[in-house]
Amino acid sequence: MASIVTAAASIMITGGAVPALAAFPTRDISLAYGNSTATGEATFYDRSVGIAGTIRVTSGNCRRVYGQTVDTDGNILSYGSSGWKCNSTSTTQNYPMSINILANVRGGAYGVILQLQDDVNGEIDRQGLYR
Numbered sequence: 001m002a003s004i005v006t007a008a009a010s011i012m013i014t015g016g017a018v019p020a021l022a023a024f025p026t027r028d029i030s031l032a033y034g035n036s037t038a039t040g041e042a043t044f045y046d047r048s049v050g051i052a053g054t055i056r057v058t059s060g061n062c063r064r065v066y067g068q069t070v071d072t073d074g075n076i077l078s079y080g081s082s083g084w085k086c087n088s089t090s091t092t093q094n095y096p097m098s099i100n101i102l103a104n105v106r107g108g109a110y111g112v113i114l115q116l117q118d119d120v121n122g123e124i125d126r127q128g129l130y131r
Helices: 002-014
Strands: 026-033 036-044 048-057 062-070 076-081 093-102 111-118 122-130
Touching: 026 111, 026 122, 036 062, 036 111, 048 062, 048 111, 062 093
Parallel strands: none
Antiparallel strands: 026 036, 036 048, 048 093, 062 076, 062 111, 076 093, 111 122
8 A cells, every 4th residue: 555655646746657768779780791791780878889789600701890989070989899700610600799889979979880891801891870
């Protein structure tokens, strides 16, 4: 009974239910080169961008995802990488991807520029994602 009274008092004092917190904006990641891919989601937080997903690497190759956060003028704020994922097996392999790229400016990053890279040619695909 006391919890019902407490909840009712809370509603009366605040004027209604407590509003839900706003969700952080997310964007889909889709990078590809042949059968090698990087897919997942970028989440724009207040002072960073979180990258989560999967890097698919074909046999005999090394791939990584490299990213840079940018402000509204295109200035680079910071960078991060998944680290190299090398596949020495005879089949395609999936590797987890988790990167946190800082964006230490008020309001966070305006965008993130992602590159799928290989260990020989460097950038092999690019994607820009924005709030």
